[in-house]
Amino acid sequence: MNKKVRVRFAPSPTGGLHIGGVRTALYNYLFAKKYGGDFILRIEDTDQTRFVEGAEEYIIESLAWLGITFDEGTHVGGPHAPYRQSERKNIYRQYAESLIEKGYAYYAFDTPEELEQMRERLKAAKVASPQYNSITRNSMKNSLTLPADEVKARIANGEPYVIRLKVPRKEEIRLYDEIRGWVVVQSHQIDDKVLLKSDGMPTYHLANVVDDYLMKITHVIRGEEWLPSAPLHVLLYRYLDWEEVMPKFAHLPLILRPDGNGKLKKRESGGILTFPLSWHDPITNEDYLGYREAGFLPEAVINFLAFLGWNPGTDQEIFSIQDLIQSFSLERIGKSGARFDAEKVKWFNSVYIRSTDTQKLLPLVKNALSQRNVTGFSDEYISRVIDLMKDRVVTIPDFYGLATYFYQEFDQYDEAMKQKQANAENIQHWQALLPQLKNLNIWDATTIDRIIHDYAEINKVKIGKILPTLRLMITGVSFGPSVPEIMALIGKEKSIQRIEKALLLWTQPTG
RNA sequence: GGUCCCUUCGUCUAGCGGUUAGGACAUCGCCCUUUCACGGCGGUAACACGGGUUCGAGUCCCGUAGGGAUCACCA
Numbered sequence: 001m002n003k004k005v006r007v008r009f010a011p012s013p014t015g016g017l018h019i020g021g022v023r024t025a026l027y028n029y030l031f032a033k034k035y036g037g038d039f040i041l042r043i044e045d046t047d048q049t050r051f052v053e054g055a056e057e058y059i060i061e062s063l064a065w066l067g068i069t070f071d072e073g074t075h076v077g078g079p080h081a082p083y084r085q086s087e088r089k090n091i092y093r094q095y096a097e098s099l100i101e102k103g104y105a106y107y108a109f110d111t112p113e114e115l116e117q118m119r120e121r122l123k124a125a126k127v128a129s130p131q132y133n134s135i136t137r138n139s140m141k142n143s144l145t146l147p148a149d150e151v152k153a154r155i156a157n158g159e160p161y162v163i164r165l166k167v168p169r170k171e172e173i174r175l176y177d178e179i180r181g182w183v184v185v186q187s188h189q190i191d192d193k194v195l196l197k198s199d200g201m202p203t204y205h206l207a208n209v210v211d212d213y214l215m216k217i218t219h220v221i222r223g224e225e226w227l228p229s230a231p232l233h234v235l236l237y238r239y240l241d242w243e244e245v246m247p248k249f250a251h252l253p254l255i256l257r258p259d260g261n262g263k264l265k266k267r268e269s270g271g272i273l274t275f276p277l278s279w280h281d282p283i284t285n286e287d288y289l290g291y292r293e294a295g296f297l298p299e300a301v302i303n304f305l306a307f308l309g310w311n312p313g314t315d316q317e318i319f320s321i322q323d324l325i326q327s328f329s330l331e332r333i334g335k336s337g338a339r340f341d342a343e344k345v346k347w348f349n350s351v352y353i354r355s356t357d358t359q360k361l362l363p364l365v366k367n368a369l370s371q372r373n374v375t376g377f378s379d380e381y382i383s384r385v386i387d388l389m390k391d392r393v394v395t396i397p398d399f400y401g402l403a404t405y406f407y408q409e410f411d412q413y414d415e416a417m418k419q420k421q422a423n424a425e426n427i428q429h430w431q432a433l434l435p436q437l438k439n440l441n442i443w444d445a446t447t448i449d450r451i452i453h454d455y456a457e458i459n460k461v462k463i464g465k466i467l468p469t470l471r472l473m474i475t476g477v478s479f480g481p482s483v484p485e486i487m488a489l490i491g492k493e494k495s496i497q498r499i500e501k502a503l504l505l506w507t508q509p510t511g
Numbered sequence: 512g513g514u515c516c517c518u519u520c521g522u523c524u525a526g527c528g529g530u531u532a533g534g535a536c537a538u539c540g541c542c543c544u545u546u547c548a549c550g551g552c553g554g555u556a557a558c559a560c561g562g563g564u565u566c567g568a569g570u571c572c573c574g575u576a577g578g579g580a581u582c583a584c585c586a
Contacts, residue, residue, distance in 0.1 A: 012586050047585055112584080128513035129582055162584050180516070189514050189582090197584040204586045228515055228581040253517080254579070260522095262579070307535090311524055315534050334524075336517045337579060344523065344536050354549075391549045402547095417546095452545095467545035479547030 005037025007219050009063075009070075010208065012044040013055035016279030016288060017062050018266050019340070020223065020255045023305045027252060028221045029068045030306070030321075030328040037218070041073030042211060043084040046201045053282055056084075062276040062290075066298045067321050080215045085207050092202035095210050095240060096163040096195045100143075104239040105195060108132075108142035108164045109154055131191030134169040160198040165205075165236065167192050173231040178219075178250040178330045185231040193232055205229065209236045212247055221250045221330075224337075225263075250330050253309050254337040264340055272342045276301065295368060295396030297356065300349040308338045318351060350394045358386045365399045372400055374407045381406075384489050388481040405475040406490060413502070417468070417478040422506040426469040429461060434499055443492040448484040473502035 009025040011017060017025075032039040043056055060075050072078025082088055099105035110118075115132070118140065122130035137144060142164070143151045155161065171187040195206040202210070212220060230249055237246040254263045258272060266274055266288070277290035291301050303319055311334075312319070312327045319327065353361065362383055369375070369382070385406045389399055404410070413422075433455050440447060452470070456463045471483045474495060480486065487495040 010586090014586075044586065050585065108584095115583085126512095131582075160584090164584095177516095183515070185515070191582080194584050199584080201584090203584070208586090223580095224516070225580055226586090231515095251516085256579075258522085260578075307523065309523090313525070315525090317535055334517095338524090339522060341522050341536070347536055350548095389548095392547065462545090464545050469545095471546060477547090481547085483545070 003216070003218050005032055005035040005219065006040065006215065006217050007032045007037065007221055008040040008042050008212070008215065008217055010042040010044050010211075010222075011059055012047065012050065013052055013059065014047070014050040015052050015055055015266065015281060015283075016275050016277075017055075017059045018264070018274045019276070019305065020264055021059075022062065022066065022276055022301075023255060023308060024221065024223055024252060025063055025068055026066070026302065026305055027310070027328075027333070030324050031219065031221060031330065032071075033325040034328050038071040039069075040078070040080075040215060040217070041070040041075070041083060042215070043074050043086075044204065044207065045084060045086045046197075046204065046207050048086070048199070048201065058277065058279060065292055066276060066302055085211065086201070088207075088211070089201060091214075092206055092210055093196060093200065096202070096206060099165070099195070099239055100163065102239065103166070105163050105165050106137075106143045107151055107155070107161045108137075108140065108192075108194075109146075109159060109161050110141050114141070129189075132164065133167060133188065133191045137164075137166075137192055162194045162198050163196040164192040165195055165232070165239075167232075167235065173234055175230050175234050175249065177227070177230070178248055179253075179333050180227075180251065180335060183227070183230070187231075187235070190232050190235070193229075195236075205232055205236065209233050209240070209242075213237075213240070213242050213245065216245075217247045219250060220247045221252065224251045224254050227251045250333070253334055255308055256337045256339045258340050258342060260339050263337070272340060273345075295364070295398070296345070296349050297352045297396075299356075300345065300352040303352070304345045304348045308340070309334050346394045350391075353393055353396070354391050358383050358390070361386050361390075361396070361399075364396045368397045368400055369407070374400065377407065381489070388485055388489070392481070403480070405477070405480075406486070409494075409498070410476045411501075411505070413472055413476045414478050417472050418506075421469040421472050422502075426466060427503060427506055429455075429459070429466050430469060430473070430499060430503060432459075433466075434496070434503070437492075437499070438496055440492070443488060445482065445484040445488040448487050452484070470499070473499050 007028045009028050011021055029039050031037075041060070045051055056074065063069070070076055072080065072083065074083045096105060100107070118132070118136060119130040122136070132140065139145070144166075146154075167190050168187045173185050173187055175183045175185070177183055193205050194203050196202055211217075230251065234246070237243045256262065257264050264274060267286070273289060273291050273294055275288045275290045276292065278293040279288045279290060280286075281288070292298070299320065302321055302324070306319060306324050307317070310328070310332055313332055362379060365382055365386055366379075369377070385403055386399060389403050393399055393402060400407070433452065436451050436455065437448070440451065452467065453463060456466060467483060468478070471480065472478065474483055474486055474490075
């Protein structure tokens with residue numbers, strides 16, 4: 001009885017897909033999957049001047065990494081192909097012309113200069129919002145003011161023109177938004193929007209309405225920045241006689257900058273990441289680090305993003321994408337903008353790393369290591385490092401950055417720690433313990449641990465006094481996993497060497 | 512500036528007329544522990560303001576203030 005749910009994500013390939021767009025895609029995806037519907041990728045590339053090489057591929061790859069897949073789209077095809085608006089160019093004109101026939105649109109020949117003059121004139125006359133509308137259109141060059149044969153002649157001569165929507169002077173336009181409820185706008189606040197540009201391409205307004213209709217889209221879920229133009233779209237559906245099948249609208253709250261000052265932009269300071277994958281902008285030549293390259297897990301990014309504007313109404317915070325599909329609903333999307341919280345993504349990531357299987361983490365960690373030219377360690381070895389470090393890291397590179405001592409030798413020691421630990425008494429204890437360690441035939445954490453504990457007991461010294469010294473000798477730092485575990489993993493040879501080296505260094509006068 | 516949208520701890524939020532205003536991140540303290548984490552326990556911390564409506568308002572209405580979006584032949 002109800003129509004099959006069909007939603008679309010419709011980015012324009014003008015650059016890397018940023019995190020707000022990702023969330024829009026995610027909500028569309030969750031909504032589609034929740035109701036067993038279709039999710040469509042439509043590329044809105046009607047502005048040929050803003051085309052950016054590689055952007056479309058980037059968008060697809062980013063969403064694929066996050067586990068967001070499409071049922072129809074430029075890359076997978078589908079019954080409504082093509083899905084790239086530039087390739088659909090010839091289907092929009094007929095709709096624009098049908099509006100002219102019905103008296104809902106008109107041809108306009110004004111040059112950019114003339115438009116600019118008109119705006120200047122209105123501004124000078126203190127008009128709050130200068131626009132091409134029911135009043136100003138009468139003093140402009142268009143098919144409403146020009147004689148019919150001149151219009152015909154101009155078009156025949158190949159003079160550039162646009163088609164504009166003839167927005168009524170005084171009409172109330174009501175629009176029901178699934179998130180915000182009824183939104184009422186007076187038509188005089190909307191200008192006579194260009195529908196078809198002089199290069200023959202449709203503008204967003206025409207293209208999105210025509211395509212949503214042709215592709216049988218049931219719900220338009222998009223960012224709040226579209227809310228002001230939504231009434232215009234309602235008008236278009238009405239004039240095209242499609243109001244009966246007009247999709248439902250849901251305008252998502254914006255993702256705000258961490259300081260709350262405006263919506264999140266592509267370039268953000270403060271080290272916050274706004275791209276899913278690293279992106280090189282071919283226009284500006286700028287490089288942006290992505291979540292993937294920074295060592296975030298896609299599941300964590302998804303979980304974080306899902307909660308930026310939506311919540312399940314329960315205390316559960318950790319949701320797999322399947323959980324999200326099950327729990328998602330438009331009703332539980334908030335109305336107000338959500339600030340991006342860099343700390344919270346990190347938290348989600350650490351939670352996901354902790355609960356992800358070591359073997360799944362292994363290739364990611366190996367990749368991070370090889371990028372730092374750390375090679376020659378077996379999968380088994382790295383897996384043990386992961387096990388030991390798992391609940392201490394925030395991102396994948398931390399498996400190196402917080403654990404360098406598993407992979408390489410060092411001669412720097414945490415200064416504060418050294419001041420405290422490298423005293424004569426501790427050095428003496430380890431000079432005494434060293435031979436015992438050397439004598440060990442079995443080299444595992446339990447045995448090492450027992451030797452140290454036995455020594456501590458016999459010599460009546462607190463374990464808490466001598467163990468930190470050992471940590472400093474073995475790792476150079478003051479924190480990390482169990483020292484005997486580390487020693488067991490790096491092996492007897494390296495462990496002994498590091499202790500000897502430290503003892504030597506610390507007993508030298510120059511220390 | 513016009514129009515539209517929004518407003519609960521520092522942040523994300525629960526709340527849909529009667530709550531000790533709940534949870535999470537962050538932060539602080541305690542416990543666990545050789546350390547750092549993890550985990551556990553606890554603390555600090557919010558209804559922007561002013562009017563109504565009502566027996567009763569974070570919840571409904573109206574103002575004010577603040578924030579945001581938008582005002583192109585860009586999406």
